[in-house]
Amino acid sequence: MLAGSSIGHNLVLTSFGESHGKCVGSVLDGCPAGLELDEKDIQKMLDLRRPGQSLVSTQRKEGDIVEILSGVFRGYTTGAPITTIIWNKDHDSKSYAKLRTTMRPGHSDYPAFVKYKKFNDHRGGGRFSGRLTATYVMGGAIARKLLKVTLGVETNAYTCKIGKIQMKNQATPQMLKSIYTNEVRCPEKAIAGKMKKSILDARKKGDSLGGVIESITNNIPVGLGEPIFSSLESELSKAIYSIPAVKGVEFGSGFSGSEKFGSQNNDSYTFRKGKVITKTNNAGGILGGISNGMPIIMRVAFKPASSIGKIQETVDLKTKKNTKLRVEGRHDPCVVPRAPPVVDSIVSLVIADQALQGGFIKPVI
Amino acid sequence: MLAGSSIGHNLVLTSFGESHGKCVGSVLDGCPAGLELDEKDIQKMLDLRRPGQSLVSTQRKEGDIVEILSGVFRGYTTGAPITTIIWNKDHDSKSYAKLRTTMRPGHSDYPAFVKYKKFNDHRGGGRFSGRLTATYVMGGAIARKLLKVTLGVETNAYTCKIGKIQMKNQATPQMLKSIYTNEVRCPEKAIAGKMKKSILDARKKGDSLGGVIESITNNIPVGLGEPIFSSLESELSKAIYSIPAVKGVEFGSGFSGSEKFGSQNNDSYTFRKGKVITKTNNAGGILGGISNGMPIIMRVAFKPASSIGKIQETVDLKTKKNTKLRVEGRHDPCVVPRAPPVVDSIVSLVIADQALQGGFIKPVI
Amino acid sequence: MLAGSSIGHNLVLTSFGESHGKCVGSVLDGCPAGLELDEKDIQKMLDLRRPGQSLVSTQRKEGDIVEILSGVFRGYTTGAPITTIIWNKDHDSKSYAKLRTTMRPGHSDYPAFVKYKKFNDHRGGGRFSGRLTATYVMGGAIARKLLKVTLGVETNAYTCKIGKIQMKNQATPQMLKSIYTNEVRCPEKAIAGKMKKSILDARKKGDSLGGVIESITNNIPVGLGEPIFSSLESELSKAIYSIPAVKGVEFGSGFSGSEKFGSQNNDSYTFRKGKVITKTNNAGGILGGISNGMPIIMRVAFKPASSIGKIQETVDLKTKKNTKLRVEGRHDPCVVPRAPPVVDSIVSLVIADQALQGGFIKPVI
Amino acid sequence: MLAGSSIGHNLVLTSFGESHGKCVGSVLDGCPAGLELDEKDIQKMLDLRRPGQSLVSTQRKEGDIVEILSGVFRGYTTGAPITTIIWNKDHDSKSYAKLRTTMRPGHSDYPAFVKYKKFNDHRGGGRFSGRLTATYVMGGAIARKLLKVTLGVETNAYTCKIGKIQMKNQATPQMLKSIYTNEVRCPEKAIAGKMKKSILDARKKGDSLGGVIESITNNIPVGLGEPIFSSLESELSKAIYSIPAVKGVEFGSGFSGSEKFGSQNNDSYTFRKGKVITKTNNAGGILGGISNGMPIIMRVAFKPASSIGKIQETVDLKTKKNTKLRVEGRHDPCVVPRAPPVVDSIVSLVIADQALQGGFIKPVI
Secondary structure, three states, X not given: OOOEOEEOOOOEEEEEEOOOOOEEEEEEEOOOEOOEOOHHHHHHHHHHHOOOOOOOOOOOOOOOOEEEEEOEEOXXXXXXXXXXEEEOOOOOOHHHHHHHOEOOOOOOHHHHHHHXXXXXXXXXXXXXOHHHHHHHHHHHHHHHHHHHHHHOXXXXXXXXXXXXXXXXXXXXXXXXXXXXXXXXXXXXXXXXXXXXXXXXXXXXXXXOEOEEEEEEEEOOOOOOOEOEOEOHHHHHHHHHOOOOOEEEEEEOOHHHHOOOEHHHHOOXXXXXXXXXXXXXXXXXXXXXXXXXXXXXXXXXXXXXXXXXXXXXXXXXXXXXXXXXXXXXXXXXXXXXXXXXXXXXXXXXXXXXXXXXXXXXXXXXX | OOOEOEEOOOOEEEEEEOOOOOEEEEEEEOOOEOOEOOHHHHHHHHHHHOOOXXXXXXXXXXXXXXXXXXXXXXXXXXXXOEEEEEXXXXXXXXXXXXXXXXXXXXXXXXXXXXXXXXXXXXXXXXXXXXXXXXXXXHHHHXXXXXXXXXXXXXXXXXXXXXXXXXXXXOOOOOHHHHHHHOOOOOOOHHHHHHHHXXXXXXXXXXXXXXXXXXXXXXXXXXXXXXXXXXXXXXXHHHHXXXXXXXXXXXXXXXXXXXXXXXXXXXXXXXXXXXXXXXXXXXXXXXXXXXXXXXXXXXXXXXOOOOOOOOEEEEEEOOOOEEEEEEOOOOOOOOOHHHOHHHHHXXXXXXXXXXXXXXXXXXXXX | OOOEOXXXXXXXXXXXXXXXXXXXEEEEEOOOEOOEOXXXXXXXXXXXXXXXXXXXXXXOOOOXXXXXXXXXXXXXXXXXXXXXXXXXXXXXXXXXXXXXXXXXXXXXXXXXXXXXXXXXXXXXXXXXXXXXXXXXXXXXXXXXXXXXXXXXXXXEEEEEEEOOEEOOOOOOOOHHHHHHHOOOOOOOHHHHHHHHHHHHHHHHOOOOEOEEEEEEEEOOOOOOOEOXXXXXXXXXXXXXXXXXXXXXXXXXXXXXXXXXXXXHXXXXXXXXXOEEEEOOOOOOOEEOXXXXXXXXXXXXXXXXXXXXXXXXXEEEOOOOEEEEEXXXXXXXXXXXXXXXXXXXXXXXXXXXXXXHHOOOOOOEO | OOOEOEEOOOOEEEEXXXXXXXXXXXEEEOOOEOOEOOHHHHHXXXXXXXXXOOOOOOOOOOOOOEEEEEOEEOOXXXXXXXXXXXXOOOOOOHHHHHHHOEOOOOOOHHHHHHHHHHHOOOHHHHHHOHHHHHHHHXXXXXXXXXXXXXXXXXXXXXXXXXXXXXXXXXXXXXXXXXXXHOOOOOOOHHHHHHHHHHHHHHHHOOOOEOEEXXXXXXXXXXXXXXXXXXXXXXXXXXXXXXXXOEEEEEEOOHHHHOOOEHHHHOOXXXXXXXXXXXOOOOOOOEEOOEEOOOOEXXXXXXXXXXXXXXXXXXXXXXXXXXEXXXXXXXXXXXXXXXXXXXXXXXXXXXXXXXXXXXXXXXXXX
């Protein structure tokens, strides 16, 4: 883990902590001075990713309470790094003792063991745990508020697919308001019901499911992104791939767009109320790596959760023999419903970073 | 373009030049001393992306000849930055004069005009031209040789899909040897023929096609990637998205994997000849952001080329009115067949960068 | 404070917290796995910079107790970021209320007020307080141990000058062992006595003194430093200038060397026991920005402490009028005696960072 | 040389080339669009550092002619990276053949040989040659013009000391206009004459001299610098130490300030025409790492040139024996008179970088 714990250029998030250590936390450096901020702004978003909210997710009660340790004075950000922390409470590490040398399929166990040797803190996945996404949310909640207050940017992610059950169309602006009205975070009620059922079914079988999150960001100014290597797609995808279980990222028409003709996929321009817009948005709001003012559309594929109750074939690095394994403990049968606030956080961090770079947000707001 | 022209941490590629300027070039900093290198090593790979090789691609004759300007002494790299350059020859910029204020749909024209104002060098797409990928190839050819010589790493990309025509299975090691035996760079001969026909058909209609490139990298050591933000997927996807027209990146089973159950998608471990391998490779060789020793599998979606002969609706920023446009000049009806060496270059740069970071390659080889 | 809170390339220190906030802390990212580490390793060095040890320094009792929050598992570093924290206890911020708009000469008050507006946390100097050097020491103590364990590198800084009282010669290896036997951290006993007296005299007059720290680092391998912009001198001086009150940095013969002839200042080479050494060390162990194996010699000038008891002329930004000010509270009449462990920390961080870059230290030790 | 060839955060200079290779060049990335620029702007400054102008400097005729390769379109910068190059002409590398294994005292030869092994391009000092400072000037001339046009910032460096001959006082604004009226670049005519004589004397003896450059930068806005690790002093000193032969850097009263009392060294504030200024400038325009609006004052110590005509003791790494060496060829007896434009360039690059970071200069000017 040679210095891979920070991300961003102007707005830099440093993530620290382990799943079963004392705490998880983040340092957000580069946030402008003058943003009104207290714990509630962060807690609200953190609560949305908390597990234990229904049968869909793990039964663990994390009870994540954020505390701001630095960077805020008299209710406003000062320009200094903002440190936020969650003290870990619930960590029963016993079930991980036997996993020391038995590699769980689909998890980081094996490459982490080779990379960090016996020193890796494997308890609860250590640094590789989905729990670390709480540190993205702590920084991301701040970035999201910054974007809203300064530029009116709104970013909303939702579950558009679980297993093979999917929404037919992109969510309308109206639908974006109802994302959190159900446990799977899908703004289409009927589909949400089917998704929930499929997750419960998988759960019953000791299996797990994956899915796809769609992210829509509105009110983006034209001109974000720094070609050619810090394109908006480059920076967004890099950050999104730091979420555990992500295996695909596409923008606009994405993979399906590659099946179309240019005459179908190109977005025609037109003036609307004196403003240049495109009639369609197959580009997902990004051309040449730069935002074109249309909504940024991104879809993120999550693999099915790796921890399953079924017996799996694997190896024991101590005995150097093949063996079998059933992962015990309480686990999410599907992490996708917990992902929308995480995706929102990552998107907010990247957009705010680029907005600072491009001078769209000032050092003191 | 605030300082977005470099990529990498230990092995840093800086790209410079414009499509219709004097030259395009790259500076590769951080390459270890002691690598045998001359222009031929680079020219060979550069030739593979050259247009004008068949009816499939544009009829322009670029005749890209690489020249090494620094960093090589007596046939070996010295540890100093390696500068490579191609002098531009064939640039008829007249057809771009009328495009000054008429925005081509699908291109960077509009956001670039807003971002850089009238100062943007729009001729031939300027910095946003596919021509700039030649600068990736110049650096990438060096990284590729470095990886082969030091670690035996082999990376091979090929066209697996054009429009709706696609290969059924991933290429076998044997097939990887025949990628460049046809113009579309598809290692499955029958499919390649259909792909070619579909491109010629699109061309006839003044239209364009997109497609998908698959990349396979073998002999990767376990342990590449620096969690949690410099994961191997993060670094690869970031770099890949700097290729113009890329709109999707997935690893292993990717988007289709999100439809599976965990029990299907998890890759079981087993010992083979004393070495730990997985029986399947749905993870695409990366777990927890770290290489697990299996081949790295990545698929990259390219949108259909934006320059088409058909009339399109757009805006004129000078008259502030809607207008129509037919893009003139000679253009690729499909850029995908030129992409494999570009993808190989980007993959090589990222893998070499991470291999240096992890200490797998020494400062003097 | 746009993202200036981190330093380093491979070994990255992020500093957070404020003088009168909840805590000060640091995140050290990139430390190899396998280093035996507990709080005592850090506390020992932290204690050496603590004020309140004698009349020489401020009477405040900081009682800095370090706590490790992450990155250590079963007594060894894991490769994950190591977070260390000190909870602030003793902060009486009342005396700072009146300083809100009255600018203290020599302090950061005025530029910080212009830069961060009213949002700056000015209490006790906020981010600009010498207290923040505790965060360098927390990270630096780890780097110092890492260097000692892996390469046998020893770094020692001491007070060589206070006001106009100075040592005649550089400390011998023997003398380096007695740095902490007196309150001013000068290894020459007689001089130390005079230094102490001069500080007490200044104190009595409500005035302050500056001085010079000399740093000697032994057992450095040949080849550290990455020309031409990450030269060893570049990286060291950059880091050293992040210590408050530093106004000069020189290496080897430094400013006095610029008065010499080349024939006097060049260091002749000779073989000693089969090893190449130089007979003199005017280069301070660095040639062409790279370590040459000789001890690294650096001198650092500290200005006299800005907080003095005398009445000073200044401005009030609220009334927009000139005014007078006497800085109240307990302050160091001279910060130099507290600086040696801070300089040792910074030197250790930079040397370890470069040693990792050059492959001299492995990712798992 | 692992990726040490770039410097800057927003405005990034990448330097390439070798003393006796094909060329030396630079890529300046992040320069705003809209700056009027042609070769003359750069050539003018480049001419000021050219050797061969008098007996003072080396007799080589470098005839450095700059060519802009990218980033400028119709006379204005575009926002794309600006590549500038000088083609090398005059390189007689024969005299360096015998130096392959005989280490020149004071030069980088020995550590470079250990670091890069036999692959190092040692001819003419290779990457370590003073010739590389031409690449700083190419980028720096652009930064300097950018600062002048956008902020009215003026930076001027001059020789204040050669050997033991020095100016008594800092140059007045009036004197800054006459820096280039003599060969040693000292704005005090009488002192300049003595300096010239001392250089000629050293030359006659086959010896060399060092000296000190003073740099004054006016019209700096308040608020440049990003605490705590990217302080203005940190960034300036880091960059300055990339100039060969620099061994000391101090700001304001620097080392001599450390001899003063706080009551002497603190700069009192006062209002002048409604603006806050300090009555003295011992801080050199920087407090808490941030510019306070007063002129930035920096002094830079250069060691005497390492190449001397006298016989020196050294080692031969091939024979592994001690030996003697007389450095042949034409060399500067004193590099200081060539340094002012180099220091101006480095200062301009750093100040412009920080001005972009702080939002003082816009992405399109």
